[in-house]
Amino acid sequence: MTIYWERCSICGKYESTRQCVMFPDIMTCIHCCVACINRDRCPKPVWIVEVKHRKLVVPKRPVEDIKKKVMEELFSKLGADK
Ligand SMILES: [Zn+2]
Secondary structure, three states: OOOOOOOOOOOOOOOOOEEOOOOOOOEEOHHHHHOOOOOOOOOOOOOOOOHHHHHHHOOOOOHHHHHHHHHHHHHHHHHHHO
């Protein structure tokens, strides 16, 4: 069993924390850092989510591809009516 003596300044949970870059008086856990509303503006988030996790979020078939296929089907039907 791991005991963390540090406490997150944001959620108050006893977790492993790191000092926030934007607000040095705040110690943040990984959850609060990732969910932070200032993360887009943060020069260097102290908690970095691994790249492989991000790749899972990217859809394999973008909406544009589906739209294109639908349009191609429509045009092929229009052409067949002539
Ligand atoms: Zn937290």
